[in-house]
Amino acid sequence: MKTTHTLKTFIRNIPKAELHIHIEGSLEPELMFEISRRNGLSLPFSSVEEVRRACKFKNLQSFLDIYYEGVRVLCQKQDFYDITWAYLKRIHAQNVCHTEIFFDPQIHTDRGIPFELVVTGIHQALQNAQQQLGISSKLILCFQRCLSIESAMKTLRQALPFKEWITGVGLDSSEVGHPPHKFAPVFEKAMEEGFLTVAHAGEEGPAEYIWQALEKLKVSRIDHGVHCVEDARLIKKLVAEQIPLTVCPLSNVKLHVFNNLAEHNVKHLLGLGLCVTVNSDDPAYFGGYITENFLAIQEALNLDRHEIYQMVKNSFQATFLNDKEKQGLLDRLEKFMFQDSQKDLVKNKGISYDMRKASHC
Ligand code: ADE
Ligand code: ZN
Numbered sequence: 469m470k471t472t473h474t475l476k477t478f479i480r481n482i483p484k485a486e487l488h489i490h491i492e493g494s495l496e497p498e499l500m501f502e503i504s505r506r507n508g509l510s511l512p513f514s515s516v517e518e519v520r521r522a523c524k525f526k527n528l529q530s531f532l533d534i535y536y537e538g539v540r541v542l543c544q545k546q547d548f549y550d551i552t553w554a555y556l557k558r559i560h561a562q563n564v565c566h567t568e569i570f571f572d573p574q575i576h577t578d579r580g581i582p583f584e585l586v587v588t589g590i591h592q593a594l595q596n597a598q599q600q601l602g603i604s605s606k607l608i609l610c611f612q613r614c615l616s617i618e619s620a621m622k623t624l625r626q627a628l629p630f631k632e633w634i635t636g637v638g639l640d641s642s643e644v645g646h647p648p649h650k651f652a653p654v655f656e657k658a659m660e661e662g663f664l665t666v667a668h669a670g671e672e673g674p675a676e677y678i679w680q681a682l683e684k685l686k687v688s689r690i691d692h693g694v695h696c697v698e699d700a701r702l703i704k705k706l707v708a709e710q711i712p713l714t715v716c717p718l719s720n721v722k723l724h725v726f727n728n729l730a731e732h733n734v735k736h737l738l739g740l741g742l743c744v745t746v747n748s749d750d751p752a753y754f755g756g757y758i759t760e761n762f763l764a765i766q767e768a769l770n771l772d773r774h775e776i777y778q779m780v781k782n783s784f785q786a787t788f789l790n791d792k793e794k795q796g797l798l799d800r801l802e803k804f805m806f807q808d809s810q811k812d813l814v815k816n817k818g819i820s821y822d823m824r825k826a827s828h829c
Contacts, residue, residue: 478808479762479776483800485566485783486559486747486758488691488714490610490640491548491590492539492572493750494555503550504541512537523753528672528723529642531753539575548589555751556597562759566787566797568606569594570638573623574615583626591633606635606788608666611654613639613646620654628661635788636664638691639681643673648680655685664688664788666714670695671725675702682711689714689786694725696742697733707741712786716749717765718756729768738775745783777805 497519504511513519519538525531542548552569559567569590576586590607597603609627611620627634637658639651648667655665669681671692678696681687682705693713696702706713715734719725726732738744746765751757756764762779765771784797 474812475766475773475776476763478773479766480759481563481804481808482776482780483797483804484562484564484758484762484780485568485745485787485797486564487568487689487712487745487783487786488570488716488747488749489555489567490570490572490750491552491555492542492575493535493754494558494752495538495542495551496554496752499551499554500538500541503547507541507543507547509541509543511541523722523755525723531723531750532641535750535753536575539572540579542576542586543581545585545589545592548586549593552590552593553596556593556601556603558751558757560597560601560603562757564603564758565800566604566784566789568608568635568788570608570610570640572610572612572640573626574612574619577623577626583623584630587627587630587633591630604789604793607633608636608638609634609663610638610640611651612641613648613651613668614642617650617654620651621657624654624658624661631662634663636666636688638665639667639669639685640691641668643668643671643677647673648677649684652684655687659686666691668692671720672723675699678702688712688788692716692720692725694720694733694737697737703740703742706743710743710785712743712745712782713737714745714747714786716747716754717761718754719749722754729764732765732769734765735769735771735775738778743782743786744779745786746779747783777801 497516501516522534571590573583573586577583594605639648648669665685665687666689667681667685667687668691669677675695675698678690678693681690689712691714696706717729717732717734721729734744746761748757748761781801784794787794
């Protein structure tokens with residue numbers, strides 16, 4: 469009981485990075501209603517509770533249908549600023565020090581919202597987070613794989629004037645029936661323009677889509693990737709090259725990729741030596757932010773301190789920061805681990821931690 473309690477505190481306090489979060493999926497129902505009111509728009513839901521009740525999904529597509537409804541309230545630059553800022557304040561309270569955020573411009577530009585307005589609102593919140601909260605960040609533009617390659621190419625052209633603010637491009641939305649190879653020309657052009665690349669693959673789709681993302685889109689990370697277990701040769705490659713998987717446990721259960729967390733393969737993948745990271749995906753819809761994801765898998769899979777530490781370390785190493793910045797995060801993690809181990813030592817000897825801490829800080 470006591471161990472569980474300290475492990476929970478450890479999870480809450482450990483400095484973290486998040487690498488898989490759709491900013492539109494962080495729109496909490498309360499803010500959805502507030503923004504819809506000020507924009508004079510109606511929602512297909514009558515109350516916050518009704519939105520929460522609607523958060524029962526059969527699969528990825530049934531989630532995306534509701535997600536697209538919710539984002540229709542976002543129209544002004546201030547709206548994009550507000551959802552991003554709300555997310556950043558939440559993760560600040562969870563000791564997240566670095567985040568890499570996806571945004572889905574086509575959902576907005578297809579409704580007539582200018583690309584510039586979307587990206588400027590998000591960027592301003594990210595800048596403020598660096599200054600006021602000490603959270604560093606990267607922004608990743610996702611193409612919707614259910615739309616055409618022409619639409620993705622047009623979106624890439626719209627992004628070019630904002631290259632300074634956008635580090636990478638990704639691929640999201642309905643996976644099955646939309647193989648990554650279809651987007652190879654867009655990803656090639658994006659890389660020529662200096663963008664890094666990631667892609668959702670192996671969430672609902674097969675291991676074959678992970679191969680395509682690696683070989684045709686040349687991605688640096690796989691988003692989700694949990695279906696890699698179907699293919700031993702793929703596992704071998706992912707381990708050998710330490711290609712990060714941005715795993716989202718609560719999302720996978722909500723969308724029925726796994727029946728429950730006890731059946732989730734995150735611990736198994738970590739044990740195989742894969743570079744597994746833990747993330748929230750769409751926290752407003754899936755029951756929690758990054759800390760809730762860690763807490764839930766710890767309990768369901770009986771993860772120990774070292775496994776939690778390893779996944780946090782993986783996420784720092786998998787960021788799109790430069791080597792010096794990464795080292796800064798890793799140093800912070802090691803300092804935390806040292807102080808945490810000292811706390812245990814002190815507790816076991818019955819010495820007050822405060823007395824000892826003073827000599828290490
Ligand atoms: N867009 C938002 N969340 C997503 C997910 N889990 N998979 C694919 N596309 C998404
Ligand atoms: Zn996702």
